[in-house]
Amino acid sequence: MMRRLAAAALTAALMGVAACATPSNPANMTLPTTAGLTAARGDPGYRSVTSVAVSGGQGTNPLWTSQVSNADFKTALEASLTAAGYMGTEGRPMRVSASLIDLKQPLAGFDLTVTSRVRYTVTREGQTVFDDTVAATGTAGMGQSLMANERLRMANEASIRENIKAFLTRFRARAH
Structure with missing residues (x-):
């Protein structure tokens, strides 16, 4: 009886640890320097973004699901803008505001x-x-992690990275 109780307690503890949600990693949400999306001297906005503001994100509750916080999104957006040649003080100052309206996540x-x-x-x-x-x-996908919470975090990060990429694509197209 004691062994069964101990085994059940150990299983419950391991499941609790395995189910912990982790916050998004800004490095995984950052778009690296990408051909066709990088501003060069003379391009509109080249090294002109002096400030970035982010709203709408939320911190991760370890007992629930992975989310994207404002601070992590801001770090990723600033790093992406830097990699794309937009952060700096060389041009007429620009301000970028990003409001995370929705992060639609699957249940399972x-x-x-x-x-x-x-x-x-x-x-x-x-x-x-x-x-x-x-x-x-x-x-x-399952090939990236067997743990659903980790897959959700990775999908969050990939979604934000692709969102930043789409933003830069549209911005460049309209700025030229």
Whole structure:
């Protein structure tokens, strides 16, 4: 009887540890330098973004599901803008605001797909130069992790990274 009780307690403890949600990692949400999305000297916005503001995110509750916090999203967006040649003080100052409207996550599954919707607003000297809502998806499969919470975190990160990529693609297209 004692062995069964101990085994049940150990199993419950291991399941509790295995079910812990972890927050998103900004490095995994950062878009690296990408051909066709990198600004060069003379391009509109080149090294002109002086500030980034992010809202709408939420911290991860370890007992629930992985989320994307404002701080982690901001870090990833700033690093992505830096890699793309937009962060700096060389041009007319621009401000980027990103509002995470929705992070649509599945309840369960083998391959988990997350869709993020973010409204980006870029202003220069009080004038709006870009204002659009971008939706993007990211997927993490069983081959990436057997733990559903880890797959969800990876899908969150992939979705935000793809969202930033779509934002930069649209911004570049409209800025030229």
